[in-house]
Amino acid sequence: MRDSANAGSRSKGTAGHQPNEAVAGSKPAGGLYLVATPIGNLDDITLRALKVLKAADLIACEDTRVTGKLLSLLGIGGAALSPYHEHNAERARPALVARLREGAVVALVSDAGTPLVSDPGYRLVRACLEEGLPVTSLPGPSAALTALQLSGLPCDRFLFAGFLPTKDGARRQALAEVAAVPASLLFYESPRRLGDSLAAMAEVLGPRQAAVARELTKLYEEVRRGGLAELAAHYAAEGPPKGEVVVVVGPPPAAAPTGEAELDAALVQALAGASLRDAAAAVAAATGLPKRQVYARAVALVGERGQ
The missing domain is CATH 3.30.950.10 (Tetrapyrrole methylase, C-terminal domain)
Structure with missing residues (x-):
């Protein structure tokens, strides 16, 4: 991120400071802001997100209706919204990059949660980085x-x-x-x-x-x-x-136990979510140990634990 930030300091409209620099009473520096929004509870919005959303020249969002409702609930009015989603990303991206070249403050949000997680936002980030335009993330909710x-x-x-x-x-x-x-x-x-x-x-x-x-x-x-x-x-x-x-x-059972303690641990984990036969079969497949040996040990473990 240091290289992109240094490049961004030469971009038009940064007003001599970077997106992550807090300048009292000033508008955020020009650049792309990846803004996490609540996944349910409105109280999860961050103070920093509110500041950027209020000051943004443009908010790129999956669904303007969803984001418009959110902004209304947050008491933010008059924001310029632009749809940016998987169906229009190729067409919409050049216009967003053009605004960023002019020094605009552009916020990217998803319908809920952290942008770029299962959405096309990474292509916009990549386009900005390739041109040396500032990009920063405002962390927050993630489902x-x-x-x-x-x-x-x-x-x-x-x-x-x-x-x-x-x-x-x-x-x-x-x-x-x-x-x-x-x-x-x-x-x-x-x-x-x-x-x-x-x-x-x-x-x-x-x-x-x-x-x-x-x-x-x-x-x-x-x-x-x-x-x-x-x-x-x-x-x-x-x-x-x-x-x-x-x-x-959860992760798969530990591979190839080399002793009885490791085999027992793998069987205990498998037995927590499956029948004795299925658990033994799964552990045998994961470890390469003979099915008969693993099944016999599983029977013994069940007996010891009174299951």
């Missing part, structure tokens, strides 16, 4: 990170995989591509496809722990935790839930 925090699953490593394909074959292929990633997996999903996606995850990823988070930061926020097969069965029976959905899936 993916909020779900990860509330999942109870490992957060030290994670992969955000966006939306899965809608067709079953392509969805399973996409899951197979990330199955071996040693990290928690984050997916956005449509409520009506949730049951089918969870079933596919249970088959492709194996017996892992997972969490389904919806309506995050809103009045009816819910995080349902359990094994993938258990969650798939729940939503198959209950039907699609309401609200925006994030699915978090």
Whole structure:
């Protein structure tokens, strides 16, 4: 970011300071501001976001109706809005870059949450960086990170995989591509496809722990935790839930345990979300150990724990 900031200091309209420099009583410096907006609770808007949205010469947004309603609720009137989404990005981007060349303050927002996460904003950022135009981020709400925090699953490593394909074959292929990633997996999903996606995850990823988070930061926020097969069965029976959905899936069992302690740890994790037979099969597949050996140890563990 230092190189782009230095280049930006030579751009027209920066008024001698950079986007991240706080100058009392002044309008923000010209440049592109990536502004995170609330994913539900309006109180999550930051003071810095309010300042930039009020001062922006132009606000680029996914849906002008959604952003217009948000600005009204925040008490911001008269803002110039310009649609920028996956269907018009190629046409709209040159005009936005032209305004930035003139030194305008341009804010980029998504309908909710952090821009560039599962939207075409990165192409606009890349275009700005290629021309030496200032770009900065105003961090704030993110549905993916909020779900990860509330999942109870490992957060030290994670992969955000966006939306899965809608067709079953392509969805399973996409899951197979990330199955071996040693990290928690984050997916956005449509409520009506949730049951089918969870079933596919249970088959492709194996017996892992997972969490389904919806309506995050809103009045009816819910995080349902359990094994993938258990969650798939729940939503198959209950039907699609309401609200925006994030699915978090725990990492795969540790690969190739070299001793009984490691094998036991892998089996305990697998048994938490699957039947004894399925858990043993999954651990045997992940470790390369004989199925009979793994199954026998799983039976012994269940007996020791009184399950």
